[in-house]
Amino acid sequence: MYIRFNDISELVSAIGGETLKDNEHWLIFLADKHQDELDSLVEQLNLKECSFFGAVFPGLIHGKRMLYEGALALKVSCLTPPVVVPMPSAEEFITTLPTYNDIPEEGATCLTLVDCLSPKIDNLLNQLYNRFSKRCSYFGAGAGNHDLRPEACIFGPWGTQRDAALIAIIDQTSRSIAKHGWVRHSGPFVASRTTGNVLHELDWEDAETAYRNSLPSKLRGTPAERFYKDVTPRYPFAVEHPGAEDVVRDPIALCGNNDVMFLSDIPQGALMYLVEGTPEHLIEAAREAVEETVSVNTSCILVCDCLSRTVALDSQFPAELRTVYEQVNQIKFGTDVSGILALGEIASNGERPVNFYNKTFGICSFYE
Numbered sequence: 001m002y003i004r005f006n007d008i009s010e011l012v013s014a015i016g017g018e019t020l021k022d023n024e025h026w027l028i029f030l031a032d033k034h035q036d037e038l039d040s041l042v043e044q045l046n047l048k049e050c051s052f053f054g055a056v057f058p059g060l061i062h063g064k065r066m067l068y069e070g071a072l073a074l075k076v077s078c079l080t081p082p083v084v085v086p087m088p089s090a091e092e093f094i095t096t097l098p099t100y101n102d103i104p105e106e107g108a109t110c111l112t113l114v115d116c117l118s119p120k121i122d123n124l125l126n127q128l129y130n131r132f133s134k135r136c137s138y139f140g141a142g143a144g145n146h147d148l149r150p151e152a153c154i155f156g157p158w159g160t161q162r163d164a165a166l167i168a169i170i171d172q173t174s175r176s177i178a179k180h181g182w183v184r185h186s187g188p189f190v191a192s193r194t195t196g197n198v199l200h201e202l203d204w205e206d207a208e209t210a211y212r213n214s215l216p217s218k219l220r221g222t223p224a225e226r227f228y229k230d231v232t233p234r235y236p237f238a239v240e241h242p243g244a245e246d247v248v249r250d251p252i253a254l255c256g257n258n259d260v261m262f263l264s265d266i267p268q269g270a271l272m273y274l275v276e277g278t279p280e281h282l283i284e285a286a287r288e289a290v291e292e293t294v295s296v297n298t299s300c301i302l303v304c305d306c307l308s309r310t311v312a313l314d315s316q317f318p319a320e321l322r323t324v325y326e327q328v329n330q331i332k333f334g335t336d337v338s339g340i341l342a343l344g345e346i347a348s349n350g351e352r353p354v355n356f357y358n359k360t361f362g363i364c365s366f367y368e
Contacts (some may be wrong), residue, residue, distance in 0.1 A: 002062040002338070004070040006173045008037040009044060014153050015073050016048035023171070025082065027111075028054030028155075029072040029340050032145040038152065038160050046157055053156035053166055053193030055113040055143035057098075058307045059341035064325045066310070066317070069234070071340050074300075080107060080348065082168035084161060086291045087118035092330070093129050104136040107173040107350075109364065114165035115153050115358075116142030116343035119196055122265055124165055125346065125354040132330060134350045136169070139176045139364035141304040142263075142344025142356070173273050173367045175293045178347035180277075180360040181285030184239060186214050187273035191239075194268045199260045202272070206258035214274045226253045233311040236359055237262075240271040248275065250308055250358035264356050277359075279316040282309065286320050286361040289328040293365040303361040310341065312359065320361070 005011045016028050025237055027043075030038070035056055045052050060067040079102065085093040114121055121142070141151040152160035168233070189210065193201035202210035212220045215235055222231050228251075238246035249272070253261040266272075286305075292303065303324065310317045326336050347362030348354045 002060070002067070002070060002072055005023040005356045008034065008041050011041065011071055012044040012048060016045060020051055020075065021025050021077070023077050023079070024051065024075050025078055026050060026052040027074045028052055029060055029121035030054060031058050031067065031069050032056050032058050033069045035145055038155060042159060042278065043157050044133065051157070053168065054330070055155065055166065056153040057342060058146035059141055060239050061303055061305060061321060061337070061339040061341065063337055064318070064322045066321060066341065070182045074338065076168070077171045079169045079171050082156060082166055083123065084156065084158060085165045085167060087115065087163045088120040088123065090277065091127070094131060096165060097131065100132055100135055101183065103132060103169070104171070108136050109170040109172055109174045109366070110138045110268060111168045111170055112138070112140035112165055112346055113143050113154060113328040114140065115162050116144045116263065117150055118163045118165065119150065120265065121344070121356045125356060128167065137176045137350050137364070138173045138346055138348040138354045139174070139302060141340055144343045146307060169311050174364050175349050176347040176358050176362065176364040177289045177293050177349060178345055178357050178362040179285040179289040180238070180245065180357070181282035182248055182275040182277040183281065184238070184273040185235065185276045187366055188240065188271040189214070189273070190240065191266050191268060191270045191272050194266045197262045198255065199262065199266050202249060207260040208258045209256055211260055224256070227254050228252065230361060233308060235274055235276055235330065237272045238275045239267070240273065241355070246273060246275065247355050247357055250360040263358050277312060279313050279319070281338070282313060283320045284322050287323050287327050289361055289363045290324055293363050294331045294335070296332055297367045298335055298365045298368040300366050301328055301335055301337045302364045304342040304345045304347065305339065306345055306359045306361070307341045307343055308359050309361065318350035
């Protein structure tokens with residue numbers, strides 16, 4: 001349910017009096033407008049002896065609407081209490097999760113909420129996939145605030161944390177898919193020298209120079225201060241993944257020394273492409289993701305739509321939300337659609353290793 005409030009105590013009152021069954025928890029997605037009230041939220045919910053966990057996001061999705069205030073609260077049943085993993089991830093924390101054999105044969109859903117500024121997110125997702133493989137579907141998102149300030153964005157009864165991930169195994173089967181709609185413009189290029197999320201060299205040339213040279217000629221001279229606004233929403237990069245869709249990587253800054261910083265890690269030696277997208281292609285990709293996941297057995301829907309897609313789509317972003325909502329309800333009338341504007345997307349049906357996507361639409365269809 002979506003809860004709009006003027007004071008955090010109103011949110012606490014709305015969910016604190018609800019009875020939870022054994023192994024049930026409140027999953028809370030909190031809009032970053034309320035970041036300053038996060039500690040108070042945790043304190044008040046603990047006084048109510050309420051089981052809860054959640055994360056802060058730049059915005060929320062409720063039905064066809066994009067919202068920048070309030071919270072989404074959902075009851076979820078977990079196989080075991082959610083686990084907090086400090087990042088970079090440590091194996092000893094992963095081992096506190098259920099094992100492969102603990103997951104019901106019919107499956108479960110591995111939900112991962114992770115501070116988008118944490119290092120080695122892909123490494124964490126690889127560890128989770130190695131543990132659960134095809135027994136789970138995978139869904140989640142990069143948490144944080146819209147201007148990428150390093151602040152605590154993961155929370156639960158233990159308090160608030162940054163540079164951490166929160167992992168919950170939801171005792172419900174689902175199907176999750178990510179699609180983006182971006183198409184290759186030029187490449188391939190070799191990510192010849194990288195450090196984490198910083199690209200130093202592309203095809204053995206300074207990264208910024210190579211980036212500019214790959215752009216359409218009218219954009220190559222874009223001033224650095226305008227680059228994030230005028231270039232990266234329209235021309236990001238993508239990493240090749242044979243047998244699957246390219247994984248989009250979102251450039252977030254020119255570092256001033258010819259390096260380019262991305263929101264997520266770039267593997268050294270990876271093949272990369274400059275990609276471009278039209279509103280029609282991006283919206284169609286979201287519609288296809290719905291078509292491939294939703295069925296008459298769907299009970300509820302969670303979506304994660306990248307914050308930077310709101311920039312790329314601009315005035316057409318409401319059309320994407322409307323398309324998703326209408327396609328869901330065409331397949332299963334009366335189904336709620338809830339979700340978040342994310343800073344990185346996680347959505348996989350478990351048939352292959354899990355990736356941390358950028359500029360992508362993800363959907364998780366829970367089944368009755």
